[in-house]
Amino acid sequence: MTSVALTIAGSDSGGGAGIQADLKTFQELGVFGTSALTAVTAQNTLGVHGVYPIEAAGVTAQIQAVLDDFSVGAVKTGMLFSADIIEAVAVSLRNNGCPPLVIDPVMIAKGGASLLKDEAVTALKAHLLPLATLVTPNIPEAEVLADMTIQSTADYEEAANRILSSGAKAVILKGGHSNDAQFAEDFFFRADGYSFTIKSERIATKDTHGTGCTFSAAITAFISQGKSLQEAVREAKVFIQAAISDGLQLGGGHGPTNHWAYNRLKQDAKEVVIIE
Ligand SMILES: Nc1ncnc2c1ncn2[C@@H]1O[C@H](COP(=O)(O)OP(=O)(O)O)[C@@H](O)[C@H]1O
Numbered sequence: 001m002t003s004v005a006l007t008i009a010g011s012d013s014g015g016g017a018g019i020q021a022d023l024k025t026f027q028e029l030g031v032f033g034t035s036a037l038t039a040v041t042a043q044n045t046l047g048v049h050g051v052y053p054i055e056a057a058g059v060t061a062q063i064q065a066v067l068d069d070f071s072v073g074a075v076k077t078g079m080l081f082s083a084d085i086i087e088a089v090a091v092s093l094r095n096n097g098c099p100p101l102v103i104d105p106v107m108i109a110k111g112g113a114s115l116l117k118d119e120a121v122t123a124l125k126a127h128l129l130p131l132a133t134l135v136t137p138n139i140p141e142a143e144v145l146a147d148m149t150i151q152s153t154a155d156y157e158e159a160a161n162r163i164l165s166s167g168a169k170a171v172i173l174k175g176g177h178s179n180d181a182q183f184a185e186d187f188f189f190r191a192d193g194y195s196f197t198i199k200s201e202r203i204a205t206k207d208t209h210g211t212g213c214t215f216s217a218a219i220t221a222f223i224s225q226g227k228s229l230q231e232a233v234r235e236a237k238v239f240i241q242a243a244i245s246d247g248l249q250l251g252g253g254h255g256p257t258n259h260w261a262y263n264r265l266k267q268d269a270k271e272v273v274i275i276e
């Protein structure tokens with residue numbers, strides 16, 4: 001049977017992040033992609049030039065239309081922008097017996113543009129995180145959600161526990177922003193205390209636009225196909241490693257990753273190691 005996934009996210013006109021990255025990732029993995037748009041951004045590899053939110057009722061209607069008609073195996077959220085939209089998403093998912101949910105708590109684009117209003121963080125923590133199967137913050141996002149600074153690996157566990165206290169079942173702190181020149185390490189923590197680190201070689205490139213969207217979309221696709229959370233995270237790490245390694249050299253700024261690299265390159269993907 002064809003697996004179906006739903007992305008609730010913003011549009012990136014440049015095609016490297018947001019709903020475009022999610023749908024390309026679903027497609028590469030053989031998952032039928034459906035979508036609910038939360039905002040339109042005028043964006044390219046150089047930055048975000050405008051943000052045009054969709055009204056909350058329109059977001060609700062899109063989610064309802066998809067969930068009424070499709071058997072959705074997993075849902076992911078990306079850019080949600082406002083407290084109104086977050087509340088609408090949470091109500092819609094709760095009313096429909098929320099499928100497994102991956103929350104990528106998108107806050108700030110690479111160039112510094114805000115993709116989530118400051119006052120919406122409280123709504124995200126109160127209404128959406130309790131529904132999460134997995135939350136996928138990068139380090140700056142984890143600092144906001146946990147309300148602390150993260151300076152050492154010891155801080156990761158404390159930050160993860162604070163995020164898990166919202167009711168989320170698991171969190172993965174993504175290390176794409178760390179200063180480690182050799183490895184890209186992500187730190188997974190489950191609410192029952194199980195944890196692991198997942199590690200790949202860091203690829204030296206400026207073309208990492210949309211890595212967070214692509215990674216969380218791949219996790220969502222694998223969950224929709226019935227993989228366990230640990231398998232989904234591991235295979236998504238192979239997906240993002242392949243996508244970054246085979247960059248397309250598009251645009252004049254931070255270029256997109258290659259969403260159709262995985263099936264060609266997964267056999268040769270640089271080793272992805274799980275350390276339990
Ligand atoms: N240069 C890189 N080489 C290899 N993996 C990377 C690189 N940059 C990011 N990643 C990986 O991409 C995924 C997304 O992480 P990150 O870039 O931190 O997310 P975001 O786009 O939300 O800031 C993580 O698995 C991270 O380890």
Ligand SMILES: Cc1ncc(COP(=O)(O)OP(=O)(O)O)c(N)n1
Pocket residue numbers: 009010011012017018019041043078079106108109110111115208209210211212213214254
């Ligand atoms: C519409 C939209 N959604 C999300 C993002 C952020 O994407 P991310 O994967 O975190 O990548 P960068 O912005 O850090 O390159 C976005 N830019 N636009």
